[in-house]
Amino acid sequence: MIFKKQLAEALEQSLARVKEQGIMGQANLPEVAIEKPARPGHGDYASSLPLKLARLTGLKPMDVANAIVKNIAPMKDIEKISVAAPGFINFTLSKDWLTSEVDVICKAGESYGNIKLDDRAVQIEFVSGNPTGPLHVGHGRGAVLGSTLAHVLRAAGYKVSTEYYINDAGSQLEAFHRSLFARYQQALGKEAEVPANGYKGNYVLALAKEIIGAHGDKYLQMPQEEGIIEIGKLGIQMEMDQIKQDLKTLGVNFDEWFSEQSLFRSGQFDQTMQRLRDGGFIAERENATWFISSTLGDDRDNVLIRSDGTPTYFASDIAYHYNKFVDRKFDNVIDIWGADHQGHVLRMKVVMNALGINPDKLEIMICQLVTLRRGKELVKISKRSGDIITLRELLDEVGPDACRFVFLSRSADSQMDFDLELAIKQSADNPVYYVQYAHARISSILRNAEEKGIDFSQGDVSLLTSEPELTLVRSMARISEVIETVAMSRQPHHLPFYAQDLATVFHSFYKQCRVVSDDDSKSKARLKLVQAARLVLAKTLHLMGMAAPDKM
RNA sequence: GUCCCUGUAGCUCAGUGGAUAGAGCGGCUGCCUUCUAAGCAGCGGGUCGUCGGUUCGAAUCCGACCAGGGAUGCCA
Structure with missing residues (x-):
């Protein structure tokens, strides 16, 4: 049941009759909006249509309101239609309708409230944190937002698919492999240093120790480059398992776990690049391959293939989105990203155009960063610098339900200050x-x-x-x-x-x-x-x- | 510099063209012989960042400015 539409129609019909009576000139109909009154005394629904019409016709708002109400056809579930200064029309639901709704709810069970807003196929991609370390609280916010949105869109009739994009290719992986190997060597008493661009966090050392516990010095016994790759693979696998476990604890499930590597194995990456090339959107310069986005509304061009021959994150994301829209034919894709990905938004929109995909079908929700505090003390959340508050710690301290509720209570585009001390202290209240x-x-x-x-x-x-x-x-x-x-x-x-x-x-x-x-x-x-x-x-x-x- | 987000009660935040601007927390008063007091009822608390504009009507729209955060990589 949604009354708003019926009420708007009733108002339009009444207005038509008023016009026929010549009370009002040929004023064009403004959009009839049905609102929810702020105060209970004003009924269940309201319209400010008379106020809008008064401007167009030069009549007094109250006169317009009275004329419309006089001509409105009685409605079964509406008990009272009244006029209120300075020119509102208020509707009150009948008691019969309200009480009978109790039976409707009991019969419908938890499907009560579901609507048929849209039945298109929509994919929601969120979290998609790198498997090079644990999820942090910002990921938690995205996870809660994405999973809740998925539930609601399903209740609204959409065919929803949720997805986690695993960045299991690219230069960050390499850095992680080498960092883990270095920590592994250190833990076994050998001289080694974490690379300058590597992951310095303690969790890498903890991971190395865990691997030693299970496999000893196995990865030192093989040629070094092989050892790095092998221990790297294992490390990524273990991090990924941890990520899945954390998300499960938070109550977040994904329909698909999509591997970035699969884009390269399947040839989809090359296909997509070829398509851009065919469209004339690519230039080779300074030894690298560029997407010419500056001609399409971006303020600069972007590198797709680096001068060392490796593809950028942007390039594989293009192939990934080509896969979403062209291969899997989603009508709509919602990506939920942290504010640190904001620079990525415009170029993704632009590249959709280049690929012949309507950019409006790609909705990018940016959720603002979470600032963590313990009382007055700020907690840094950068993964590479070392000290991080993980999603896991947050879940351990605050609990999944409170965590979800707090994350949900703020709109995505406002930054949030998460005070752990307060969250724990207030948890009972x-x-x-x-x-x-x-x-x-x-x-x-x-x-x-x-x-x-x-x-x-x-x-x-x-x-x-x-x-x-x-x-x-x-x-x-x-x-x-x-x-x-x-x-x-x-x-x-x-x-x-x-x-x-x-x-x-x-x-x-x-x-x-x-x-x-x-x-x-x-x-x-x-x-x-x-x-x-x-x-x-x-x-x-x-x-x-x-x-x-x-x-x- | 440019772009994005934010600025509303002591604190954390809703409200984004309509009626007397709301909630939670904190503060203060009352309320457990009755299905859970993790509750209820009430009080106090506001230049809606600033200035201008549009409108019958602005916290909401437009412009300028101020403040905080983020983005602006051959990182992701």
């Missing part, structure tokens, strides 16, 4: 528990009813007439609009705000209304109501990738 507690409370009520052997399947929802009861239904009914908003704007942060609102409304209801009481028929009606609330709460939590606990 965290809004995440407030929401989950509402779910646990309902579960407790339902257990109570079960112990008393109450069968409320025939409960009469029309008995739900008090304000706390109806307010709860109103909030539940809003979930489809929340799903629509998140799906269209691609901004999952609306979800935790909705979850909190729903929980607040429930807790308030709980305080005011005894569910299981001496009044049999009222008990049954209210049991239906709280069961519906539990379903919507659980759905909201699950969309956010969080647990809906029965006990706390």
Whole structure:
């Protein structure tokens, strides 16, 4: 159920009748927007159409509003249509519709609120952290954002595929191999140094020790170059396993793990480069191969093949996106990147054009960086410098649910200050528990009813007439609009705000209304109501990738 | 220098053309004989970065400026 469209149509029809009566000139119809009033007294929906029309016609807004309302056809589920100064039309949902929605929710279960916004195939690629080290908190933010968006887009009807791009090719790998080998030598008491451009973090040493524990000095027994490659492969594998484990702990699953190397093995990389060459977008100069993006709106050209013959990250990303759109035929691709990848956005858009792919189909969400603090102390998150706070540590300290909720509560394009000290200290008062507690409370009520052997399947929802009861239904009914908003704007942060609102409304209801009481028929009606609330709460939590606990 | 993001309550943040600008945390008052007090009810708290413009109406749109962060690699 989405009333907005119906209400907009009703307003348009009414307006047409008003015009026929000659009350108003031939003013062109502004877009009829249906809004949610801020205050409960103003009903469930509102339109400022009269205010907009007043400007075009020169009539008084209140006169326009009254004329429109007088000509509006009665609607079954709308109880009241009223005019309010300075020129709003307010709609109030009927109590019958609200209460009957309780039965609808109970019947629909967790599919309640799903909509058919779009059924296209969309891929969401996120995290895609290099397998040269553990994921850090910034990856965690992207992971939570991406997985939540995937849940919501599915609920909105899209065919969603989630993907992790494994950068298992390229120059960073080489640097990691050599760093690991050097640490391995050191741990075995040999003189060795981590390369200048290498990974100096302690985790590399820890990894080397772990390898020694399992394989001893095996990699020193082979020719050095072979040893570097072999231990490198193993190290990457172990890091990748750790990454998958961390993501699993965070509640993040991927449909596909896509290997960068596979682009080279399959010949797709060469094909894509050839296509750019055929299009005349390539130049050879200074011993390197360039993509001539400056002629396509970028402010400079970009290197595809370095003078040493190795491809750049940009080049394989082009092939990767060619694969997404042309081979796998996704209608839409959403990439979620950290703000440090911002310089990559424009050239990817430009290259889509060069490949004959509509750049609008590639949506790039940049999520701003996470600054970590412990109290006043800033924590650096650079992978190569050494000291990092990993996603794993964050999960150990804060827990996956609180972690997800905090990440989700900020819009992607605002930087966030994550104070570990505060997150841990406040964990008991965290809004995440407030929401989950509402779910646990309902579960407790339902257990109570079960112990008393109450069968409320025939409960009469029309008995739900008090304000706390109806307010709860109103909030539940809003979930489809929340799903629509998140799906269209691609901004999952609306979800935790909705979850909190729903929980607040429930807790308030709980305080005011005894569910299981001496009044049999009222008990049954209210049991239906709280069961519906539990379903919507659980759905909201699950969309956010969080647990809906029965006990706390 | 150029480009992107941000600036709203003591703190962390929602709200991006409409009605009296909201939430959480922190502070202060009350509330557990009844299904979970991880809760409820209330109080206090604001030059919406600054200045100008557009509009019947601006935190929201436009311009300039100030402040913080990021990008500007033959790194990814």
